[in-house]
Amino acid sequence: MNLAIRSQLLKGILEGCILAIISKESIYGYELAMKLQSQGIDVSEGSIYPILLRLQKEELIKGKMKKSPHGPNRKYYHLTDQGKTALTEFKTQWNGLKTPVDQLLKGEE
Amino acid sequence: MDASVLIEQNNQKRKLLNEENKKVYEEMLLYVRLFFNKSEQESEEILMELLDHLLDAQGEGKSAKEVFGDDPRQYANEIIGELPKMITPKRVKVGLMAIFYFLAVTTFLNGVVHSILYFGFGKGDQEKIYYIGTLALEAITSIIIVFVAMYAIFAYLKWSCFKDINKVLESVLFGFCFGALPFGLFLTMFIIMPDFGMSVQIPVYWLIGISIVFYVLATYFKKTS
Numbered sequence: 001m002n003l004a005i006r007s008q009l010l011k012g013i014l015e016g017c018i019l020a021i022i023s024k025e026s027i028y029g030y031e032l033a034m035k036l037q038s039q040g041i042d043v044s045e046g047s048i049y050p051i052l053l054r055l056q057k058e059e060l061i062k063g064k065m066k067k068s069p070h071g072p073n074r075k076y077y078h079l080t081d082q083g084k085t086a087l088t089e090f091k092t093q094w095n096g097l098k099t100p101v102d103q104l105l106k107g108e109e
Numbered sequence: 110m111d112a113s114v115l116i117e118q119n120n121q122k123r124k125l126l127n128e129e130n131k132k133v134y135e136e137m138l139l140y141v142r143l144f145f146n147k148s149e150q151e152s153e154e155i156l157m158e159l160l161d162h163l164l165d166a167q168g169e170g171k172s173a174k175e176v177f178g179d180d181p182r183q184y185a186n187e188i189i190g191e192l193p194k195m196i197t198p199k200r201v202k203v204g205l206m207a208i209f210y211f212l213a214v215t216t217f218l219n220g221v222v223h224s225i226l227y228f229g230f231g232k233g234d235q236e237k238i239y240y241i242g243t244l245a246l247e248a249i250t251s252i253i254i255v256f257v258a259m260y261a262i263f264a265y266l267k268w269s270c271f272k273d274i275n276k277v278l279e280s281v282l283f284g285f286c287f288g289a290l291p292f293g294l295f296l297t298m299f300i301i302m303p304d305f306g307m308s309v310q311i312p313v314y315w316l317i318g319i320s321i322v323f324y325v326l327a328t329y330f331k332k333t334s
Contacts, residue, residue: 029158030165045166046159046177046184053155053191063154065110072122073110075158 010043015051016090017041019079022061023087028074052077060086115153122160126167133173133181134163140185140270143263146200147192155188182271202334208252209327213320215251220316227313237313242306250298258291 014036021027021035029052033045055061060083063075079087119138126134137159141152159177166176177184195203226232265286269279 028161030162033162044178045162045171045175049155049159049162050187050191053151053188057191057193072161074161075154 011051013094014041014043014047015055016087016094018048018051018055019060019083019087019090022077023079023084026064026076026078028076032077055083058082058086110154112149112153115157119153119157119160122157122164125164126160130163130167130173133177134160136271137177137181137185140182140267141189141192143267143270144189144192145263146195147189148195151192155192159188185270199334202330206327206330206334209323209330211252211255212248213323213327216316216323217320220314220318220320223313223316233313235312236310238308238310240304240306240308243302243304245306247298247302251295254291254294254298258287262287 017036017039018032021032027035029048030045032052033048036043036048037045052061052063056063059080061077062080063077065073066076067073123131123134123138138156141147141156144152163173163176166172173181223233223237227235262283265283
């Protein structure tokens with residue numbers, strides 16, 4: 001697949017996953033990267049930060065400096081109301097896409 | 110948290126990085142900061158987040174390459190692409206600040222040098238004639254030369270980030286392009302510039318007073334930006 005298309009596709013999905021994780025609890029960058037990896041989503045850790053910046057610019061998430069239980073201040077992210085709406089939209093789109101694509105791919109084998 | 114506080118914290122925390130990670134991180138830090146048209150606050154916030162992340166990763170034995178990928182320049186470009194631009198009123202004020210600092214320094218040096226020459230060594234005149242038109246044109250030309258030189262330095266630094274470059278060659282090139290060349294241009298300008306416009310005759314030490322006015326203006330723009 002064309003690299004640009006593939007990365008666009010990945011970015012969109014990654015954005016959705018990040019919104020989903022942040023919707024459950026407010027979380028800081030490193031924790032978020034670990035959560036993604038433990039879910040088996042294999043992206044380089046740093047790649048979340050450009051996405052976090054974009055989501056902040058679109059006002060889907062907000063960061064707040066807070067003391068973390070161990071050590072320094074961290075920027076914890078939480079979802080805004082717009083972010084919640086965007087997550088719902090992502091879920092609908094994903095569900096609408098997932099089944100047909102799965103079926104299509106099954107038929108290929 | 111204020112950008113200046115973040116910068117100070119960053120300086121302290123960075124010491125905790127190991128050699129290899131520090132090298133990669135500091136290149137990235139320099140590179141991101143070179144994009145001075147981006148919001149400083151947001152730039153420093155993300156730089157601090159990346160540092161915290163790298164420190165956590167280092168604690169688990171991971172390297173900067175594993176965190177930022179194999180191409181740190183490309184990664185930094187992605188980050189910079191998402192950073193908001195500095196707002197326009199602030200840009201104008203930062204520009205004016207730079208201009209007035211430059212005028213303050215040059216007027217101050219001029220005043221001091223001429224005063225010392227006259228009062229200390231009896232050389233030159235106590236009063237000098239200045240032509241307003243000439244002065245204005247010289248000031249504008251100087252500012253343009255300085256801005257072009259600064260722009261060139263920034264462009265060069267951006268290009269040289271993440272590259273191993275021969276330091277000796279670099280300083281020779283730097284000295285020529287950003288020292289000798291602008292200096293030569295200044296000199297040529299002062300020699301060929303004709304006298305025109307209204308003339309004023311002022312004692313040379315007045316220049317020191319004028320430079321203080323420029324300095325106060327520059328400080329004002331710095332504080333309000």
